[in-house]
Amino acid sequence: MAEPIIRLRNLSKSFAGVHAVQSVDLEVAPGERRAVLGPNGAGKTTLFNLIAGAELPSGGSVELFGRDVTYLPAWRRTRLGLARTFQTSRVLAGLSVEDNLYLAALGAVGGHLRLVRNGRDRELRERARRTAERVALADRLGAPARDLSHGEQRQLEVGLAVAAEPRLMLLDEPAAGLSRAERQLLTQLLLSFERSLTLVIIEHDMDVALTVAERVTIMHYGKIVVEGTPAEIRADQRVHDIYLGRTNAA
Amino acid sequence: MIGSYLLARRAVLVAAAIAVALLPVLFSTYVTSAIALPTLWVGLCAASLTFLASYGGMVSLAQTGLFGVAGLLTATLSVEAGLDPWLAALIGVLAATGVGLLFGALASSSTGTYFLMITLALAEISYYLFSAVPAFGLHEGINGVFPPRVLGDPVLHPTTIYYFILALCAAVYLFLRYLVRTPFGIALQGVRDDPLRMTALGYNVRMHRTIAFAIGAAIAGVAGVLSAWTNTRISADSISLNVTISVLEAAVIGGLFRLEGAWVGAFALTILSIYGPAFSDRYATGIGAIFLAIVLLSPGGLVGLAAAVDGRLRGLLASRAVPDAMGPSPSPPAAGG
Numbered sequence: 138m139a140e141p142i143i144r145l146r147n148l149s150k151s152f153a154g155v156h157a158v159q160s161v162d163l164e165v166a167p168g169e170r171r172a173v174l175g176p177n178g179a180g181k182t183t184l185f186n187l188i189a190g191a192e193l194p195s196g197g198s199v200e201l202f203g204r205d206v207t208y209l210p211a212w213r214r215t216r217l218g219l220a221r222t223f224q225t226s227r228v229l230a231g232l233s234v235e236d237n238l239y240l241a242a243l244g245a246v247g248g249h250l251r252l253v254r255n256g257r258d259r260e261l262r263e264r265a266r267r268t269a270e271r272v273a274l275a276d277r278l279g280a281p282a283r284d285l286s287h288g289e290q291r292q293l294e295v296g297l298a299v300a301a302e303p304r305l306m307l308l309d310e311p312a313a314g315l316s317r318a319e320r321q322l323l324t325q326l327l328l329s330f331e332r333s334l335t336l337v338i339i340e341h342d343m344d345v346a347l348t349v350a351e352r353v354t355i356m357h358y359g360k361i362v363v364e365g366t367p368a369e370i371r372a373d374q375r376v377h378d379i380y381l382g383r384t385n386a387a
Numbered sequence: 388m389i390g391s392y393l394l395a396r397r398a399v400l401v402a403a404a405i406a407v408a409l410l411p412v413l414f415s416t417y418v419t420s421a422i423a424l425p426t427l428w429v430g431l432c433a434a435s436l437t438f439l440a441s442y443g444g445m446v447s448l449a450q451t452g453l454f455g456v457a458g459l460l461t462a463t464l465s466v467e468a469g470l471d472p473w474l475a476a477l478i479g480v481l482a483a484t485g486v487g488l489l490f491g492a493l494a495s496s497s498t499g500t501y502f503l504m505i506t507l508a509l510a511e512i513s514y515y516l517f518s519a520v521p522a523f524g525l526h527e528g529i530n531g532v533f534p535p536r537v538l539g540d541p542v543l544h545p546t547t548i549y550y551f552i553l554a555l556c557a558a559v560y561l562f563l564r565y566l567v568r569t570p571f572g573i574a575l576q577g578v579r580d581d582p583l584r585m586t587a588l589g590y591n592v593r594m595h596r597t598i599a600f601a602i603g604a605a606i607a608g609v610a611g612v613l614s615a616w617t618n619t620r621i622s623a624d625s626i627s628l629n630v631t632i633s634v635l636e637a638a639v640i641g642g643l644f645r646l647e648g649a650w651v652g653a654f655a656l657t658i659l660s661i662y663g664p665a666f667s668d669r670y671a672t673g674i675g676a677i678f679l680a681i682v683l684l685s686p687g688g689l690v691g692l693a694a695a696v697d698g699r700l701r702g703l704l705a706s707r708a709v710p711d712a713m714g715p716s717p718s719p720p721a722a723g724g
Contacts, residue, residue, distance in 0.1 A: 236577075250570075
């Protein structure tokens, strides 16, 4: 196996005595599509926050792209090629769709303090418009993000990760609150990503998650319970127990 | 109907532009030196706050402190040390920018009320520091601070310095309008909207805030120099809590969401503080009441109010021009911005 894109070793995070993530070991290979599933409160989002650097772990280590980033600030991890989305949309409400996507593209390449526009910006604007097409927002380019519908904000949320052209993308429930048609659109988009991108997705919608993912990690009470292919996961008794609430079986 | 309204609207704007452009010719020396000059420099200081608030989401109360760093340093360097006024002013503004970097670094990790409190504390520290250091004239201040000879006497012959300051204000206004469309400026608005999102997008949010704060500090510093020059004096009391509040009032009364509002608010405040006492010795209460009314009724300030009234009038007149055929009248654009 090639050097993993993500390697978590004995990773833990506690909040005031609550063990949100406990001794997690996880490896994700380059180009892999991985789903992280589990009931609410299983620690999935906390795990994302630890990988992305939004929170610092209580113990253990995080390696991204073969490099120890356990204590690297979140914005520096983005510059290494990581992009993430949030469970509830965090779009830049006062800026247009195009400016949102432009900032996502600019964020990954640097030059944030420039006081002159140059050829680089033309490229990044071009990339922003291409991204808008991919997430079906091409006709909303000039609209302030606060005027978008819930579904459109979800599309922009994913667009912000796409525009950064990352090597690793963490998607936190991208299908949350989407209509059936919108979910299909999202699935198509996720399937269209190139293999140079590694994708980790938290998703409650099994249709989306199990269509996209090749490997599935099930979390429960902050721990990884089982890992396998979608078929193995569907057949696993422990997974059924967790989702049916027979928690002590885990 | 709508045609004549638009014509009248244009006439008012042109008249205002002419009044500003020819102010020293059209009005008395008193109006120029006692109303126009304070309007310009108070407006400049308020504009530094409006910039930080509307594009950076940082309502800073430290602007007067930074204003004081530049003003008092310029005064003491030119009066006590005999430095050329231009050089003294340059050093003053650079010092304010440097202190702004420091203040910004201290305050940039907090937001909202905590940011407000930290910047208030920094303003108070500046005030008490300058009140206690003899080199800065204590409460008596430094007198006889004159602008460079080429700008003339700010009290008796204010025409030259009026145009100089007007050009400076216009330059700052245009610079800020330009700045907010640069990569730095767009990212600053992103930081205003959602710092956590911007961190996730790869931005060093604290650094961004700190640099924006230093830009605001430079502008406040220029205002401080201009205040010392036009008043020919400055003291620690020029940056007291009262002045801090006045600058905030000017920015809010004019409209915290638009840069031009800073000067509109400064003009309103200058007029009120000059003519208010003639009506009542409780005029300060009147300013407070106006401030309250604006905050409650028109968060976009006077400029936002004017834009709302303009939009509503246009909507009303346009719907009359096409009687009934078009159904309901078009809704006016939202106030503020």
